Amino acid sequence: MAKKKEQVKEKPLSAELRIKEAARKVFTQKGYAAARTRDIAEEAGMNLALLNYYYRSKEKLFELVMLESIKEFFLGLTGILNNPDTGLGEKLELLADSYISMLIREPNFPLFMLSELQANPDKLIELTGTKDFMNKSVFFQQMAAHLKKNKMNFSPMHVVMNMIGLTVFPFIGKPMIKLMSGMKDKEFLQLMEERRKLIPVWMKTMFKIN
Numbered sequence: 001m002a003k004k005k006e007q008v009k010e011k012p013l014s015a016e017l018r019i020k021e022a023a024r025k026v027f028t029q030k031g032y033a034a035a036r037t038r039d040i041a042e043e044a045g046m047n048l049a050l051l052n053y054y055y056r057s058k059e060k061l062f063e064l065v066m067l068e069s070i071k072e073f074f075l076g077l078t079g080i081l082n083n084p085d086t087g088l089g090e091k092l093e094l095l096a097d098s099y100i101s102m103l104i105r106e107p108n109f110p111l112f113m114l115s116e117l118q119a120n121p122d123k124l125i126e127l128t129g130t131k132d133f134m135n136k137s138v139f140f141q142q143m144a145a146h147l148k149k150n151k152m153n154f155s156p157m158h159v160v161m162n163m164i165g166l167t168v169f170p171f172i173g174k175p176m177i178k179l180m181s182g183m184k185d186k187e188f189l190q191l192m193e194e195r196r197k198l199i200p201v202w203m204k205t206m207f208k209i210n
Helices: 015-034 037-044 048-054 058-081 088-105 109-119 121-128 138-149 157-172 174-181 185-206
Strands: none
Touching (some): 015 058, 058 088, 088 109, 088 157, 088 185, 109 121, 109 157, 157 174
16 A cells, blocks of 8 residues: 655744745835835735834845845855856856846845945945955956956956946946836846847957957
8 A cells, every 4th residue: 555645844934034035025026115114024924013023124124135135146156256167258158147147136236235335335345255356266367367368458357347337237227228218127128138148248359258
């Protein structure tokens, strides 16, 4: 006689984790300004008083959610930038893909970063553990060697800044871009999917990378 399969019950999420996941969803859907703590409480399936017990303000909850996203993102970047087995071209493709995916998933990320970098850059660098992160990376060393070989006498930081500008600015300027072009959200996302493929092409051409 066949034994019945045991049903494995999933452990319920802790209240704090439920709040964070709900906050991430609400902030992503509505943006920071339009999101209310009541919306987050409803999404988490709890009353507002319980949410306020764990997190006293929307600001603190937003900061926590964004900082977690930043840490996860930089952890992923570290794996790409410090892989000695991939060349510059592949790294650029992986970086563009990683940036675009994260920005689609976390549309509040760029404005939060700008705000924190203006207000307290030292704190942000300390929390994310990114001091001298870029200068010491395999990517930076590979790029410096490539530029020297091709007699391109400028800092590899120009490559880094160009990559960030090409990926991040469209998301910062999304409201303006949509108004100027008449795009809807779906069309904007399609445009970003195109950039996912185009950015590495532009970067390789710009810096003569095969």
